[in-house]
Amino acid sequence: MTAGVLPLTGSAPRKPRRRWLPAHYWLVAPALVLIGVFLVLPYFNIIVMSFRAPAVGAPYAPGFSGGNYLRILSDSYFLGVLADTVFLGFVTALVCLLLGYPVAYHLARTRSRFRGLLYVFVLSPLLVGVVIRTFGWLILLSGNGVINRALVDLGLAERALTLMNNRFGVTVALVHVFLPFMILPLVAAIGSIDPNLEAAGRSLGAGRWTVFRRIFLPLSLPGIQAGTILVFVLAMSAYVTPVMLGGAQVKTMPVLVVQNLIDNFQWPMGAALALVLAVTGIVLVWVYARLTGALMRGVQ
Amino acid sequence: MSAGRARRGAWLRRPFRALPALFVAAVYVFLLAPILLIVLLSLNAGEFLAFPPQGLSLRWYGALFGNEPFMRAIGTSLWVATIAAAVSTAVGTAAALFFVRHAGRMRETLRMLVMMPLMLPEILTAIALLFFVYATGIGTQTMFGLVVGHVLVTLPYAFMNVASSLYNFDRSIEEAARSLGARPFTVFRRVTLPLIKPGIITGALFAFIVSFDLFNMSLLLKGIGMTTLPIQLFDYLRWDFDPTAAAVSSLSIVMTFTIILFVDRVIGLRSLRFG
Amino acid sequence: MTKLVLERLQKRFGAVHAIRDLDLAVGEGELVSLLGPSGCGKTTTLRCVAGFEFPDEGRIAFDGADITDLPPERRDIGMVFQNYALFPHMTVRQNLAFGLEMRRIDRAAAAARIERVLGMVQLGGMAERYPRQLSGGQQQRVALARALVIEPKLLLLDEPLANLDAALREEMRFFIRDLQRRVGITALYVTHDQAEAMVMSDRIVVMFDGAIAQLGPPAEIYQRPSTARIAKFVGRANLLPGTIEASLGGASHRVATVLGPVAARHDKALAAGTKVTLAVRPEAAVLTAAAPADRPSFRVRVEQSYFLGGAVDHVARAADAGIVFVVSTAPSNALAPGTDASISFAERDAWIMADEP
Numbered sequence: 001m002t003a004g005v006l007p008l009t010g011s012a013p014r015k016p017r018r019r020w021l022p023a024h025y026w027l028v029a030p031a032l033v034l035i036g037v038f039l040v041l042p043y044f045n046i047i048v049m050s051f052r053a054p055a056v057g058a059p060y061a062p063g064f065s066g067g068n069y070l071r072i073l074s075d076s077y078f079l080g081v082l083a084d085t086v087f088l089g090f091v092t093a094l095v096c097l098l099l100g101y102p103v104a105y106h107l108a109r110t111r112s113r114f115r116g117l118l119y120v121f122v123l124s125p126l127l128v129g130v131v132i133r134t135f136g137w138l139i140l141l142s143g144n145g146v147i148n149r150a151l152v153d154l155g156l157a158e159r160a161l162t163l164m165n166n167r168f169g170v171t172v173a174l175v176h177v178f179l180p181f182m183i184l185p186l187v188a189a190i191g192s193i194d195p196n197l198e199a200a201g202r203s204l205g206a207g208r209w210t211v212f213r214r215i216f217l218p219l220s221l222p223g224i225q226a227g228t229i230l231v232f233v234l235a236m237s238a239y240v241t242p243v244m245l246g247g248a249q250v251k252t253m254p255v256l257v258v259q260n261l262i263d264n265f266q267w268p269m270g271a272a273l274a275l276v277l278a279v280t281g282i283v284l285v286w287v288y289a290r291l292t293g294a295l296m297r298g299v300q
Numbered sequence: 301m302s303a304g305r306a307r308r309g310a311w312l313r314r315p316f317r318a319l320p321a322l323f324v325a326a327v328y329v330f331l332l333a334p335i336l337l338i339v340l341l342s343l344n345a346g347e348f349l350a351f352p353p354q355g356l357s358l359r360w361y362g363a364l365f366g367n368e369p370f371m372r373a374i375g376t377s378l379w380v381a382t383i384a385a386a387v388s389t390a391v392g393t394a395a396a397l398f399f400v401r402h403a404g405r406m407r408e409t410l411r412m413l414v415m416m417p418l419m420l421p422e423i424l425t426a427i428a429l430l431f432f433v434y435a436t437g438i439g440t441q442t443m444f445g446l447v448v449g450h451v452l453v454t455l456p457y458a459f460m461n462v463a464s465s466l467y468n469f470d471r472s473i474e475e476a477a478r479s480l481g482a483r484p485f486t487v488f489r490r491v492t493l494p495l496i497k498p499g500i501i502t503g504a505l506f507a508f509i510v511s512f513d514l515f516n517m518s519l520l521l522k523g524i525g526m527t528t529l530p531i532q533l534f535d536y537l538r539w540d541f542d543p544t545a546a547a548v549s550s551l552s553i554v555m556t557f558t559i560i561l562f563v564d565r566v567i568g569l570r571s572l573r574f575g
Numbered sequence: 576m577t578k579l580v581l582e583r584l585q586k587r588f589g590a591v592h593a594i595r596d597l598d599l600a601v602g603e604g605e606l607v608s609l610l611g612p613s614g615c616g617k618t619t620t621l622r623c624v625a626g627f628e629f630p631d632e633g634r635i636a637f638d639g640a641d642i643t644d645l646p647p648e649r650r651d652i653g654m655v656f657q658n659y660a661l662f663p664h665m666t667v668r669q670n671l672a673f674g675l676e677m678r679r680i681d682r683a684a685a686a687a688r689i690e691r692v693l694g695m696v697q698l699g700g701m702a703e704r705y706p707r708q709l710s711g712g713q714q715q716r717v718a719l720a721r722a723l724v725i726e727p728k729l730l731l732l733d734e735p736l737a738n739l740d741a742a743l744r745e746e747m748r749f750f751i752r753d754l755q756r757r758v759g760i761t762a763l764y765v766t767h768d769q770a771e772a773m774v775m776s777d778r779i780v781v782m783f784d785g786a787i788a789q790l791g792p793p794a795e796i797y798q799r800p801s802t803a804r805i806a807k808f809v810g811r812a813n814l815l816p817g818t819i820e821a822s823l824g825g826a827s828h829r830v831a832t833v834l835g836p837v838a839a840r841h842d843k844a845l846a847a848g849t850k851v852t853l854a855v856r857p858e859a860a861v862l863t864a865a866a867p868a869d870r871p872s873f874r875v876r877v878e879q880s881y882f883l884g885g886a887v888d889h890v891a892r893a894a895d896a897g898i899v900f901v902v903s904t905a906p907s908n909a910l911a912p913g914t915d916a917s918i919s920f921a922e923r924d925a926w927i928m929a930d931e932p
Contacts, residue, residue, distance in 0.1 A: 024402040028410065031395035031455065035413050038448050042428030043420075049431050059434065099327050106324045116564050118328070120557075125331050127506075127556045129513030131530040132549040135537055136334025139341065139546075146337065179331060237421030240515050244537065254423050261427065261520065274427055472660040475627055476718075478647040479654035480725060481677030490673075494664050 050271035059267040068272035078256075078273070082280060085252040088167070089236035089281075092174045093228045096182040099175065100227065101220075104186030109195070126180040134244045137173040138164070141245065165247035173241045178234050182227040189223020218296075225292045229285050236281055253277040335553055342546035360543040361551075370548055373532035377512050380443065380528065384450035385458075385507040391451070392458030392507075393500055399459075400466040418456040425452060426520040433521070440523040449517040454510050458503035465499025502563050509556055578603045578761045579624070579729060584633035586619055586785075593619045594630065595785040606755050606762040608772040611782035612808070617765045618733060620782075624763060625731050626650050637729065648677070653722030653760075654731045658738060659714045661706040667693075667717050668702040674725035692724040695754060712743045719751065723758065730755065730762040736771065748774050769809045773797065781805050799842060802930045806854040813860065813900050815853040819845050819927075828927060833896040834873045839925035852928045857903040859924035862889055862910060863917050872919035875900060877910050891918060 050068055055061035072078045107118055125133060140146050141163035148160035163169050193216065201211040239254040246252075253273060260270035345355035364370055395414055403410050417425055426449060432438075433445035440446070469492070477487045518528040527535075529552065536545050579601040586594040594616045601607045609617035622628040624635060626647035635643045642650050653674075662670050668689060675685040693699055696716040706714055715735060722730060735751070736744045752775045755762050766772050772779050773793040781788045781796060789801045796809050806812040817832035826840040830853060839853050866872050875891035878899075887909040889902045900918055910916055 024398060027394040027402070028398035030391045031414055031459070034391060034448075034452065034455065035416060038429060038432065038452055039416060039420075039425065042432040043424070045431050045435065046424070046428050099330070102320055103324050103327045106320075120560055120564055121328055121332060124557055124560055125335060127509045127513065127560065128335055128553050129515070129530055129556075131513075131515055131534050131537075132338065132552060133334055135533070135541070135545065135549060136338050138537065138541060139337055140334060176330065176334065179327075233421060237423050239423055239519075240534065244534070257423065257427070258519070261430070267431065271427065271431070274424055278421075278424060470658070470660065472656045472658060473662060475625075475647070476654065476656060476660035476721075477662070477673065478627075479625060479652055479731075480674030480721070481648045482673070483646075483648050486677070491662060 046271050046275060049268055050275050052268040052271075054266050054268050059265055068269050069276070071269070072272055072276055078276075081251050081253055081256060082276065084167075084250075085236050085254075085277065086280065086284065088171065088174065088242075088252060089232045091171055092178060092235035093182075093232040095171070095175045096179050096231045097224065097228055100179055100182035100186060101224070104183045104190055104223075107183070108187045108190035122180050122183050125176070130177055130238075130240045131244075133177055134173050134241045137169070137176065137241075137245060141169045141172070164245045165249050167246075167250055169245045170242050170250050173245050174235050174238060177238070177241060178231045181230050181234060185226045185230065186220070186223045189220055189226070193219045221292065221296045225289065225296070229288065232288075233281055233285065236277065338546050339550045339553060342543055342550040344543050344546075360547040363544050364547045364551075367544060369527070369532055370529070370536075370544070373527050373529045374548070374551075376526055377529040380447060380450055380518075381508045381511040383447055384454050384511040385504050387447075387451045388455040388507045389458045389500060389504040392455050392503060393462045396459050396462035396466055400463055400469075414459050415456045417452045422453060422514070423516040423520075425449065426517045429517075430520045440521055442523070443526065446518060446521040446523075446526075449521050450511040450514060453514060453517060454507035457506040457510055458500075461503030461506060462496060462499045465496045469495065498566055502566070505559050505563055509559055512552070512555075576603050577601070578605075578638060579763070580634075580636040581620070581624070582634045582636070584620065584623060584630045584635070586616075586623065586628065586630045593785050594623070597633070597785075597787060599780060599787070599790070601761060601763065603761055604759045605777045606752065606764055606775060608764045608766055608776040608779045609782055610766055610769060610772040610779050610809070611788075612767060615782040616785040617767075617780075617782050621731055621733055621763060621765045624729070625652055625654055651728045652731055653725055653727035653729070655715075655718050655722050655733065655735045657734045659706070659718040661714055661717055661721070663706055666703050666705055667698070667709075670706070670717060671702075671721050671724050674721060678725060688724050688726075692720045695723070696720045711739055712747065715739065715747060716750075719754070723754070723760070728761065730760045732762065732764045734765055734767070736766075736768075744771070751775065773809070779809075781809065783808075799926055800854060800928060802928055803852045803854065806926075806928065811857055811901065812854040813857065815855070815898070817851055817853055819847050819849045819851060821847055827922060830925075830927065833898060834893065835871070837871070837925060838922040839927045840923060841927035841929065845927065845929055849929060854926045854928060855900075855920050855924055857888065857901045858886070860900065860902040860918050860920045862891070862902040862904050862908065863919070864910060864914060866917040867919055870919050870921070872917040875916055875918055877912050877914045877916055880909060880912055882906070882909075891916065893918075 049060065051064045051066060052060040053063045053065050053067065103122070107115070107122065110118070112118075138145070142148070143160045143162070145163075147163060148157075151157040152160065163172075197215055197219070198211050201215045202208075206214065236252075237254055238252070239258060242250050242252045242255055246255075254277070257270050257273045257277070260266045260273060342360055343356045343358065345357035345359065392414075395410075399407065399410055399414070429445055429449050429452075430440075433440060438444055473495075474487050474491055477491045478484070482490065513530060514528070515530040515534065518531050522528065522531065529548070533545055533548060577600045579599075581597055581599040584594050584597040586592075597616075597620060599607075609620060611617050619628060623630050626642075626645060626649075630643065633643075634641055637650070662673065665673070671689045671692065672685055675688065680688070689702070693702060696719055698713060698716055698720065701709065701713065701717075706717070709717065715738075718735070732751070736747050739747060748771055764772070764775060773796075776793055778790065778792055779796050780790050783804060789796055789805050796805065800806040800809060800812075803812075803814050806814065815832045815834065815837070817830040817837065820829040820831045820836060822828050822844045823838075825844075826842060828839055828841060828845060830837050830839050830851060832853065837853065841851075845851065861867075862877075863872075866874070873893055873896065875893045877889050877891045879890040881888045885906075886903045887906050889904065889910060891900050891902060892898070893900065902918060904910075
């Protein structure tokens, strides 16, 4: 039954086939070159720049020193700004979590036919641009802006409240800008939780609050962690909103960085400030991730 | 009857059940109010940004079209956004094809690399590029640095959209085409490409919108004499605000909403992932 | 004449040895099934013939020409996929036209072929529909039509009926087999459903763990399986371990088992003392309340019975021998659980398997 038309050639191993392997790598080459040359290398260059010496009339002088870092870390002004920035990031992330979690839950679980529209409502603010959104808050929060006018006209306040040029105004606007960044990862995380788990908990006798606390919340922790880290980092790095709504009263690290880079033309200092901010952020996020990671054992 | 008692109990519970729904609605209002407010005020017939508006008129849009700096800024933004979207879509599509089909062990590393511009603060990336163009002598007289920066930041969006439409792609359709006699490039052209077109278009549109709104990147990398719309608007608003700014903002808002609704209609927003 | 030859094929995926030393020849117009459990290598073998996998060693020849290294689009094959793989962005007509375009058949001739094939699969008025507008069965027929319209020399089918419901599957089995016979095309069919393989094939290739376990027409596989594993995979079997007591000439043997000596058959003479396994199909065994007078039998107690519509399955235990026997009878001959009964079977229904499983 096995007589073939070809003479049996014995089982000599065939020469390895060269299929079109190399060609595929060309697909990814442009992206890698782009990222490697214009992102990775320049980032290392920031580190180099931060160790350069300042100069007058030029961005930097020849020679290297750690002087910038010494200045930053020993000056209580800079440390204060850093602490302010961290605090701002922290508060923004927290408020975004409190506001965004219910919205994300609703969006992930709703079966209403307006679901697509709700997605648009969450997504669009993201894509409208930070300047325009902060402008909107300018209109709302300023001394003779919409809110104050309404409060005064309705007799609810005697005179205008100071809602901007302070941390409150900046925080409100930051929350608004970054809320979608909290909602979207949470929606993804909640969406991946099997709805049957909640039903199983109820069938075993747990009330709604217990089911939420003992079953749902722990399972949504990865989403919470992702969202809070994202918003924290974004809020710490925000430039436009603190400048437009904070005035001279609220200074954050990014504001100082840009000031040094553009206004004062002190690039080494600007680079050092940026790196101090970045490292602080990385360390804090790392610690946070470890702490919440311990909470999530068994969930991921 | 016990049914009646249960119904009465439900009435009592109803207001409390409505609380979460009210809260969620309030957050949506919070999200949309500032944006809608701007659009509303751009139609204000009066001088000030007063609410309620003192009548409706398009005069501020008229003023906008006569405002040369704004018009030039819009032109620059459109130009840069188009180029950035085109480049990042091309690069991102190629990278996505490799990522989904050929990456093998490099997968997670590649993903992280391409998504890096999204994970790193935009301002740091802008600074890095600024130092880079200065160090290499390219400088900021040309738009090169600006465009590269925009491409970097928009690349992840193009990549993610194409990759996500490739994930759900049924390879056996391509195999069927090959079994019918089509060579690999014909398969790509006649079968693969038409089916991932929605993902590519969505990626391009997102790249466009994102680039159009970029601030930090443009702030540091723009040369003297050139400006993009977000920066022009920012400068304008430092000193005063009037409805002309609202008018130009509204145009941008309308453009964004139109594109998003279009995308939702075409492929549905639920399938998008954001990292 | 032999159309397709697979010669000493080997294929590994990392540590997994997917195909071991496989030799197969398929004649013109034959439908040969590759039958086996998942992971046995049948799909990998088919994909090697199609050109989507390349064997590490060995050769594949078609019509005398070595096609081992040819890419799929250069082999003259038509393939039907498990999930149909219809082009969703093309109508039925465009799907069918695709392969013809690749072969540069002119429009008029192509249109004629498409009409004819649509008639063959009974999808006459559906040419302008899109795949998503068709039912599963209709999509499957389009997939079949698309593979046939290009008039390939070889038809490859990868579990094409797996996604259809039971009734449709049965109907489509006959349909595909009928079509294949009428067109006279050589076909290789992969399935894990032994009933399907039996109905459709000229020959069945039973595969386990990457190698051919047995190869032959359906009747031969069913009535004369070479190992216990095959006996259990193709149909159901009652297995009795035993030792050959004597060869009684020709095929007959006397085998010592826990039930006592049993007369059974094998295709060649076996030496006394050989350890063997007997296979008796449930429908071949006879269940009676009283012990039959004219032939050997053994006593059992019926433990469970299951009504299957056209037959009743009985699970009966011979307590002293410690074995359980499954007997299938017509409903009119069924016995209730708890009844004491006798089981007997003819010598020709007791098949000896001498190979290791």
